[in-house]
Amino acid sequence: MTRLWFLNRWVLFAVVAGGIAAFMDQDYYYTLLNFIGIHTLLVVGLNLLLGYAGQISLGHAAFFGLGAYTSGILTATVGVDPWLALVAGLAVSGTAAFLIGLPALKLRGYYLAMATLGFGIIVYIILNEASDLTGGPSGLSGIPSLSLAGFAFNTPRRLYLLIWILLGLILYISANLVNSRTGRAIRALHDGEAAAESLGVDTFRLKLKIFVWSALYASLAGSLFAHTLNFIAPSSFGFMFSIKLVTMVVLGGMASIWGSLLGAGALTVLPELLTVFHDFEMVIFGAILMAVMIFLPRGLVRGILDLYENRRYKRQGGSFPV
Amino acid sequence: MELHGVSLAFGGLQAVEQVSFGVAPGTVKAVIGPNGAGKTTLFNLVTGFLAPQAGRILFGGVAIQGRPAHRIARQGIARTFQLVQLFDHMTVLENVMVGRHRLSSSGLIAGALQLPWTRTEEKVIRQKALEALEFVGLADRAGQPAAVLPLGLKRMLEIARALASAPTLLLLDEPASGLDAVETERLQDLILELRRQGITILLVEHDMGLTMEVADEIAVLNYGKLIADGPPRAIQKNPEVIAAYLGTDWQG
Amino acid sequence: MENFAPLLQYLISGLTNGAIYALIALGFGIIYNATTIINFAQGEMVMLGALCAISIYHVAPSLPLAFAGAVVLVTCVGLVFERLALRPVKDPTPIALIIITVGGAVLIKGVAMLIWGKEAYALPPFSGNDPIHLGPATILPQNLWVLGITAISVLALEAFFRLTLVGKAMRACAYNTRAARLVGIAAGRMVQLSFGLSAALGAGAGILIAPLTLGVYDMGTMLGLKGFSAAIIGGLGSLAGGVLGGLVLGVAEALATGFISSGYRDAVAFLLLLLVLFLRPQGLVGGRK
Ligand SMILES: Nc1ncnc2c1ncn2[C@@H]1O[C@H](COP(=O)(O)OP(=O)(O)OP(=O)(O)O)[C@@H](O)[C@H]1O
């Protein structure tokens, strides 16, 4: 029963995504979908950290930026194979996350928040200042497209294929992860760190692992981003983007793989639809963050599901923490 | 398991002072004492949540004091908490599956990719977890979120989770508090059954009826000091113990 | 002697900025002590202080009035923020509080952008712009104002916490909320007070620095982060630590500006923060946890 339903979701995902690929014919929509895909990648990664493990990163844009710029610089300036550059990006981001997480995760929650925030700002400054390497504020252009066996992913439609197949894989991997031994330990440390320790879970190490893992998702997204636009500039990787990612997680719901798709989708499409969004962007993001966390601390979608479950169990005489 | 002169002070407060006693393998030892005597602190010292400022704790002949909690857990020491600590957002079954953590090994990447041997291991984890649930009588609740259980069942779940890690030493911190008479009875049977299976048990309990029934030996703490240690009958007659408990109705 | 003049100059500007960071750090520390919350919106109080003072001065050109008016206004914002954003939280986990206060910061910044736009505004210095010569270096009267008012604020705070009943109650509350309640200290009032007080400090910092750097809607984020870094560097929750952290940070930044490159100035603060987190997480002054 569970297994069938589980399978169905993936079938649904493939059918919808494939259907779109077959029937849509405007580049604009593909471009939008591609951004949704890239954002979802970032948000799933952040959700593993924030929603599942209960640790926060306020500088996730930095890992996104490290991936993008490693790919960009290595391919555009050095001429390395894009796939190799992508792997190099993963290595750079993973190492950076490891070095930040090592001191910060030993301490209480807001230390990681501040350390990642600070790291995000340092990376942003370096992207702007080290213009010899990064092209500075005006950006880095001439980044080649990815290609596979002669098939170049150089149109929105072709990129759509690449991004959404990868996204499907990543979603699949992530869903596997949270239901695996390590995934359970990660959720356990969120709910009760002492209890997890008492069962042999090395909570510090696990936090560090999931932090690095989550940075890898961001880095992958960054590399894809660079090869999608063929041009990158520091402004895509600032503090506000980190905040947007957190908002997407919060909106989609903590500890929800599919909610991530929803959160990323909603907050990518809305600003496109509503032009007023632009001036009110900060007000809206700030208000969403506050309102959701005050009233439904597990996120919007997850919170509504919890409320529903709570009612069900109350009827059976139990109570459920929302 | 043996304690040798174990001491710990919180600031000026000597919570555990020069405590020494042993627990013979396969027996049930109870630690009793008035509120604030240092019983939970002692548990935290044994399980690595606190490090003693002096003394040694031997487990299987090896000194384990001061090691991190998860390392101690991996040696086969499991515990429950005075205030039940479940993973509220996980199901009853998942809670117990976490108990198997130390006995399984698939890592993050293996789990994400669902490698074949990971699936096999997962089956074993699930099987053993179900057995532990069966053992405490919670199998029919496997799919529910842990948070919705009533307190009595939460305590049982916590024990099942500890048992899933196949401990050789199990520490129970006031497992009967909040249980009604029927549930306490069940708990008593459960503890005796575990002893039959050869698990060593260290028990903190205020319910003297239960303690007297299950304990092979009792250690008494008062203001952090060990004031008596011996078989239940001797403890009951010990004047110092009676004095420490004067004014409480522990015999009733 | 030739290298000494610029060094002294950097030191002066470093100490001035450092004093501002110290004021902000103290704001973080006061709230942290009363609630163990890190209020990520603290920096926005600084921005609001600067912009409110500028607006008031625009209507009624009197600096004392602008100063007092802005401090009062921002204190109210701090109180309202506590009342609306933090008190209703049912399950105050660190994650929830971080996200809520970060959300608050972004919201306040967004509102400020709608009110004041993206331009930067000037506030005249408190007493003229004639540089005072100090050996080979010069110092602006505003620098002296910053240092002086910061020193006075720190002393006043110290006296408040040590000598007054309310101050002592606040410290008791920080030490142990439940025990404090048992002896009849209203923890809720103390939390409110801490938010009001730290908003006032933040506003003061903003008004002091406005004549030196201009006031603009997005100045708060950076100042807030640096204030927090200062608090961590010194030792979170310690008065002396906040001051020391602020000054160390300010001077380090100034030296980096002078000897490395001004572009990397902001990176220095965070490198220092990461370094302290690595090597001495309890801060320079803090004891062991
Ligand atoms: N983390 C701590 N910091 C400071 N003091 C503590 C801490 N933990 C316990 N104490 C103090 O140490 C003493 C022993 O506490 P402990 O919890 O071990 O007692 P206990 O015997 O388990 O009591 P109870 O029967 O109420 O559970 C108490 O006075 C308690 O207040």
Ligand SMILES: [Mg+2]
């Ligand atoms: Mg206890």
